[in-house]
Amino acid sequence: MRDRFVRVASDLLDTDDRTAVVLAVITAAAFEEAARRHPDRVIDVGIREQLLIGAGAGLALAGMRPVVHTFASFLVERPFEQLKLDLQHQDVGAVLVSANASYDWPQGGFTHMAPGDVALLDTLDGWGVHVPGHPDEAELLLRRAVAGEGREYVRLSEQSNRAALPVADGRLLPLREGGPTAPVVVAVGPMLDPTAEAVAGLDVTLLYAATVRPFDAVGLRAAVGARPTADVVLVEPYLAGTSTARVAEALSGTPHRTLALGVPRAELRRYGTREEHARAHGLDAAGLRGRIAAFAGAARD
Numbered sequence: 001m002r003d004r005f006v007r008v009a010s011d012l013l014d015t016d017d018r019t020a021v022v023l024a025v026i027t028a029a030a031f032e033e034a035a036r037r038h039p040d041r042v043i044d045v046g047i048r049e050q051l052l053i054g055a056g057a058g059l060a061l062a063g064m065r066p067v068v069h070t071f072a073s074f075l076v077e078r079p080f081e082q083l084k085l086d087l088q089h090q091d092v093g094a095v096l097v098s099a100n101a102s103y104d105w106p107q108g109g110f111t112h113m114a115p116g117d118v119a120l121l122d123t124l125d126g127w128g129v130h131v132p133g134h135p136d137e138a139e140l141l142l143r144r145a146v147a148g149e150g151r152e153y154v155r156l157s158e159q160s161n162r163a164a165l166p167v168a169d170g171r172l173l174p175l176r177e178g179g180p181t182a183p184v185v186v187a188v189g190p191m192l193d194p195t196a197e198a199v200a201g202l203d204v205t206l207l208y209a210a211t212v213r214p215f216d217a218v219g220l221r222a223a224v225g226a227r228p229t230a231d232v233v234l235v236e237p238y239l240a241g242t243s244t245a246r247v248a249e250a251l252s253g254t255p256h257r258t259l260a261l262g263v264p265r266a267e268l269r270r271y272g273t274r275e276e277h278a279r280a281h282g283l284d285a286a287g288l289r290g291r292i293a294a295f296a297g298a299a300r301d
Contacts, residue, residue, distance in 0.1 A: 001156040002027065002099050004135040008142050009067055009097075010034040013041055018065045019146060024052040026070040026099070053079045056094045057086035065146055066094045072101035072114035072155065080120060087151055088124050095145045096153045102238055102263050103277035104158040115263035118212065119242045121153055128152040129213035131189030131237065136164035137210050144168070153213075157237065158274065159190035170211035172219035178205040183231040183259075183296050184223045188212055188243075191235045191283070198288035202296060204233075212236075212243060217250035230256040233292055237283075239263055259295045261288060 006027065012019040013034050020041040021031060028044045035042035041064075045051045049070065056066035068075065075098045076083065087094055100108070102115045121127050128150060132138035138156055145152035165173055172186065175196070182203045187195035192208050199206060205223050209216070224230040232247050240262030247258050261283065268280055278284045282291060 001132065001135050001138045001158075001160065003030075004139050005069070005097055005099075005142060005154075005156060006030040008139050009069075012067070012143070012146055013038045016065070016146075018063070020059050020064045020066050022052055022056045022059070022066050022068045024049050024070045024074060026074070049074045049079045050082050053082035054086050057082070057090060057092055060087070060092035060094050061090065065149075067097060067146060068094055069097045069099070071105075071108075071112055072098035072117045073112055076117040076120055076153075077114050083121075084124060093149045093151050095142070096151075097142065097156060098153070099156050100158065101155055102157075103268070103274060103281075106271045106274060106277050109271060110267060110269075115239045117155070117238060118153075118236075119239045122213070122242070124151075126151060127213055128211070129155065130211050131155045132157075132167070132210050133161040133189040133192050133208075134164035135160065137167050140168055141210065155189070155238075157190045159237070161190060161193045165192075165208060165210070167208075167210035170214070170216065172216040172223070173208040173210075174205070174219075174223065175208055176204070176206040178203045180225075180227060183233055183292070184220070185233040185235065185292065186220070186243075186247075188234075188236045191237050194278070194283065194285045195235045195288055197285035198292055202289075202293060204292070204296065212246075215243060215246035215250065217246070220247065220250045221254075224251065224254060224256075228255070230254050231259075231295065232256060233259045233295060234261060235283075235288060236260075236262040239265070257295075259291065261291060 023044045056068040059066040130141040241260035
């Protein structure tokens, strides 16, 4: 996804004079050719993440459309005050594009992990949050975000689903319909493939989300239908429970239970591979199946 981001952002620099790319060393080497063509619109501020956001906000105040990029921990967590003041408080737009959130690069250690990035952005108003599950989706969502005027966060991942899906409208995409009392499973971004494998043979309704803010409350209510009670499973690639409040708001008129699956708050202090982290967090297909099947069984009981 990051390779696709570089190609798309470089193309936007060539075709749209309003676009600027602001970097903090990360991925800067991949933009060297674009920087030679557009030295005034490819800006590397060095390892100064607060300045990264401040420079982006300054460009936005000057009428530019800044695309601001680094690892999620350095894009959302470290300069959060600048997100709040320089972008939110001044009411200017920008496109934040992250890489290596959650546990995508475990050898970097906990300093390079940010499973709480979306939850932290949820404390601010009006941000669009996009979590593509495939490079093609990342390109589509990035181009739409840059074409707009608002504050957008595009969360890239090293994980990818096997196939891209039509996610242009930002709605929950129904993939499978279960029985009248089947749990509704919402898989976000790169969690779709392991989730689909996990629920194979189970009676569930499966929905896919690549845009999670705004949350598609209408789509969730449509999937629940007229049933008197509902059971919802959230499978998110970041902090478990991040979207639980959005589900509660969407189903405020329907008694419901929610099973929130994602990265737990407890820190995993032994750094293995990305696959080992997924397994340790119960976010591989086997781990997801056990918890979803138990939840579905309890719902039937």
